[in-house]
Amino acid sequence: MKFYKLCIIGGGLAGLSLAYYLVSLGVKDVVIIEKSEVPGGLLTTKHIRGYTFDVGGSHIIFSKDKEILNEMLYILNGNYVKHRRNSKILLDGLFIKYPFENGLKDLPPQKRFECLRDVIQAYINRLLGKVKEPHNFLEWMYYVFGKCITDTYLRPYNEKLWKTDLRTISLEWVGGRVPNPPLEDIMKSAVGLETEGYKHQLIFYYPLRGGIYALINSLISSIKGLNLRCSEEAIRVLHDNNYNIIETSKDVIGCMYVVSTSPLNESAEMFRPILGKMSSNLRLLRAVPLVVVSLGFKGDAPPYHWVYVPKEDIIFHRFAFLSNYSPYNAPKGAVSLITEITFRDPDEATNVSNYSIVNKVIEDLEYIGILKNSRYVEVYDVTRWRNAYVIYDELRSKVLSEVRDTLNKYNIIVHGRFGLWEYLNMDVVFRKSKELASYLALKLK
Numbered sequence: 001m002k003f004y005k006l007c008i009i010g011g012g013l014a015g016l017s018l019a020y021y022l023v024s025l026g027v028k029d030v031v032i033i034e035k036s037e038v039p040g041g042l043l044t045t046k047h048i049r050g051y052t053f054d055v056g057g058s059h060i061i062f063s064k065d066k067e068i069l070n071e072m073l074y075i076l077n078g079n080y081v082k083h084r085r086n087s088k089i090l091l092d093g094l095f096i097k098y099p100f101e102n103g104l105k106d107l108p109p110q111k112r113f114e115c116l117r118d119v120i121q122a123y124i125n126r127l128l129g130k131v132k133e134p135h136n137f138l139e140w141m142y143y144v145f146g147k148c149i150t151d152t153y154l155r156p157y158n159e160k161l162w163k164t165d166l167r168t169i170s171l172e173w174v175g176g177r178v179p180n181p182p183l184e185d186i187m188k189s190a191v192g193l194e195t196e197g198y199k200h201q202l203i204f205y206y207p208l209r210g211g212i213y214a215l216i217n218s219l220i221s222s223i224k225g226l227n228l229r230c231s232e233e234a235i236r237v238l239h240d241n242n243y244n245i246i247e248t249s250k251d252v253i254g255c256m257y258v259v260s261t262s263p264l265n266e267s268a269e270m271f272r273p274i275l276g277k278m279s280s281n282l283r284l285l286r287a288v289p290l291v292v293v294s295l296g297f298k299g300d301a302p303p304y305h306w307v308y309v310p311k312e313d314i315i316f317h318r319f320a321f322l323s324n325y326s327p328y329n330a331p332k333g334a335v336s337l338i339t340e341i342t343f344r345d346p347d348e349a350t351n352v353s354n355y356s357i358v359n360k361v362i363e364d365l366e367y368i369g370i371l372k373n374s375r376y377v378e379v380y381d382v383t384r385w386r387n388a389y390v391i392y393d394e395l396r397s398k399v400l401s402e403v404r405d406t407l408n409k410y411n412i413i414v415h416g417r418f419g420l421w422e423y424l425n426m427d428v429v430f431r432k433s434k435e436l437a438s439y440l441a442l443k444l445k
Helices: 013-024 066-076 109-128 137-162 183-190 213-222 268-284 346-351 354-367 394-409 426-444
Strands: 002-009 030-033 045-048 051-054 081-084 088-091 094-097 203-206 234-240 243-248 252-260 287-298 306-308 318-321 334-342 377-390 412-414
Touching: 002 013, 002 243, 002 426, 013 030, 013 213, 013 426, 045 287, 045 377, 051 287, 051 334, 051 377, 066 203, 066 213, 066 426, 088 137, 109 137, 109 183, 137 334, 234 252, 234 268, 252 426, 268 394, 287 346, 287 354, 334 354, 334 377, 346 377, 354 377, 394 412
Parallel strands: 002 030, 002 252, 088 306, 252 412
Antiparallel strands: 045 051, 081 203, 088 094, 234 243, 243 252, 287 334, 287 377, 306 318, 318 334
């Protein structure tokens, strides 16, 4: 049995970025165990007959942390392009500027008035103490934005995305994730003045060549002496004589510390020797599964980056023109587009056939005027993900607190979006990897 100082379970962005920072701090003797044939997790890109598709969804590089942003761009070594966000919300045939409350000027006058009236009334009600403090995501939307903005966009879009009762989503989700603009900006937008929301995402970057997987490739190339074992699954983690023992699908290895980025809701059996009966609680953690349908077709794209679609009978909740992210993502005179579709549970996402879901996507794209004719479609792809959007329900905090405390006693640390069970953007994953690497470097040197 081979021993390592540190074993990282999962070769997605969290695992690779942690290894990157550890190596930069002089830590050696680290192994990454990745069950897929190719590392990267949701940052997966497919190249099909000249088209480039990010099949884990629309990913962009941005951050309000300039240091982390510069480090991500440094890793790309010049292979990136800079954009000013041009994103829309498709509502009743109109492309409304994103975020919605900053795009009220794009609405018809009567709807503009109603949204402004209701958001001002909500503000007054809060000042006068006429409304109770919100206790869940749905209540928060009405509390902050009032009836019109909530009922017109926020509620239908989020119900479509989350496929769950919004009253079960806690306020933990709101912090840093949902734009909460100043009232003055909403008033300006309603009378036709330009305003910008979610400003730290306003300027973003994207790989010029290679799709979002270029970031993974660059990370791998930057890690000297990387020991990455793909197509190998961590089956069970045990603790014996101050060491952790990992039984994999191919081997048995020992290590001082374990960092797991594996989805917690699928880790009950892996951690059962450590957690005992408590491991069953991991199955209570919920996430929304995702199916990404990619299409390459002849034609021109509008100048948008991504578009949100709250309309219930359109199958996808968001689509993105990847050929607007980089001109190398599609052949000349063609469009590379991905659509994102969530389902209530993994079984529902698995059981829908490729034929039916692709046909529905094409039908809906024709209906909204993005695809002129199905005959123009040259290539397509369907990629399914069991876990995509972490659900912040009431059980989440309780389960995480108990599990983390117990694992930490055995030098087992959870990390990344699905290890921490937090909805983390790429920049936050990098920051948390940097912080964790600094902590571990002191322990392992």
